[in-house]
Each structure stands twice: as structure tokens, then as C-alpha cells.
Amino acid sequence: MLSPKQEEGLSKFMSKILRHTPEQFGVKLDHEGYCDVQDLVEAIKSENRWSNIREEDINQVVTNCAKKRYETVNGYIRANYGHSAGRLDYKEFHPPIVLYHGTNTRVIEKILTEGIKPMGREYVHLSETLEFATLAGSRRGELAILEVNTTSALANNVKFYYANNEVWLSDFVPPQFLKKL
Template identity: 50%
Template structure:
């Protein structure tokens, strides 16, 4: 259990550095893709009080075991795939499946119905190819409401989708009219639309 707790703490440190506040720790990220060398990240983490014993294998384990596959390592460089709040990472537009999912909660639903799906403090709206992956995010803050996004109509309206890897797709905004509630995957069929 201690190893899981340490891994969770290390994952949160990595998220803060790679997704939200790299400058606070002195981490320098590439402005185009938000990456840095694994070695540079390791040095910064090792400089933190209580983290001098972290090894590259620990970082690699966090990347490999992340339930949401937040990070990726490629050619000695590491980056967060999505979820950035500090700068806008550029992605190449892609063609997603006809339906993508977004997990949210019952309290957020009225705001989404009024304003559409918007990034709320992040750079992009996160969507998923599967309900399982979307439910991980949506159920964290209350009763799960699963939304389906019609990407065919969205693309016809000029909305771009970007593939971030491991089932995750991103968009800058999705109007409510292109969403529907998936009653089968939501915690309650009593959601009013």
C-alpha cells in the first residue's frame, strides 16, 4: 500500500509540473508540445524535499500505470498528453469516431446545457472513445452523467478534434445541441434535459 501512496503522490507532482505549473519548479517545457527530457524532469523532482531517491524507473512506472494515461515517454522525452492549464499545446486535427463521450456530473449539467461543453480552466474539452474512460473523469465530483457527442455533425459545423492518445480526443468547445445524455451509462436515468 505504501508504494501505491508514493506513486499517487509522484503522479500528482508530475501532473503539476507537466500540466499546470512547470515554472514553479523551474521545469522548462518545449513550447510546441509541452515536453522535456525525462532526465530534466527527474532532476527537478529529485531536488524536491523528500524526493531525492526517485529514479527514472519510478517515472516510467507512473507513465505506464496511469489509469488515464496522462503522460507519454517518447525518444527520451516526457509530456502530458492532455489537461494543460498553463499554455495551449498544439495538436494535429484528426477524424474521431462518430460518437465520443464526456463524463460530467449532475451539478455541472445545467451549465453545459446553457453554454455547451467548454474547457473550464483547461485548454481543451476532454472526450473519450469509451464510456469507461470518460466515467473516470466524470464520476470524481458527484453523480455521473454521461454525454454522447455527435462528431459527424460537429465536423460539419467546423469543429476540429485533436487526438491526444489512448482514447482521448480534444476539442476547444462543443455546443449543447451536438450532445445527448446516455441514460444507460449515467448513474441515474432521472436526469432532466
């Protein structure tokens, strides 16, 4: 069983492989970003630090990851919310009346002027709860939370997609639908 510190380190390494550089580790992702769990285990083992890693350790990370970054299905694993396989096609859904976006106070005024953009990602990430938005935004420095009025946004043709685990995606959220909390 991994310690919390080891679990966090392994999660970051898994993210590097599954989201950013699968080819560097000989991992092939399918069109939806999945690879065989055993292929991931072997790729991770190629690093001395992780030479004793087992599938059970990967499963521990998947189960315990607060942000639910990974998904496993029938012996395959992928990183949720974007990866090297390109843009995943999520189905459009009607979100809750309000969603939240955690960000940094340094960029809050720009976002309130220009809207929430995906930046280097494929989609804008939004959360159903303040807790999840806080978790997502707190790693960026001093936390700022935005509330998204999805009812008005939907009425103005903004599209929302349900990713999973309280995470919603959008292509762009214009500033008129945002309020700083």
C-alpha cells in the same frame, strides 16, 4: 518499485510540475511541453518526500497511469492534454460517430444549455469509451455522462483533434450535439 499509493502521489506531483509550475522547480519545457526526464527526476528529488526517486519510478507512473497523462520520447517527457507550455497544436481528425464526456451532475443542465466549454483548459476533453469518460468524470463528484453526436457536429463545422489513448479534443461542443445518458 512504488506502491499504488506512492505511484498516485508521484503522478500528481509530476502533473503539478509538468502542467502547472515547471518554473517553480527549475524545469524548462520546450514549445511542445517536453523536458528531459533527468531534469524532471532532479526537480522531483528537490522535495524531501521524493528524495530517493529514480527514472524507473517515473517510467512506472507513465506506464501504469490509466488516463495516460504522460508521454515519453527518447529521454524526454511531457504531460498530455495540456500544460504550461501553452496550447499544443493537434491535427484535426474525424472522430468515431459518438464520443463521451464525463462531468458532474451539478453542471449538467448548464452544459446541456450552453455546450461543453474548455473552462480553464485549452480544449474540451472527450473520450471514445464510457469507461474512460467515467474515469475522467468521476473525480468531479456525482457522475454524469454526455454523448456527443460527432457526425452532426462535424457537419456543423465543429473540429475534433485526436490527442491519444482514446482521448479526443475539441475547442467547443455546442449543446445541440449532446445527449445525457
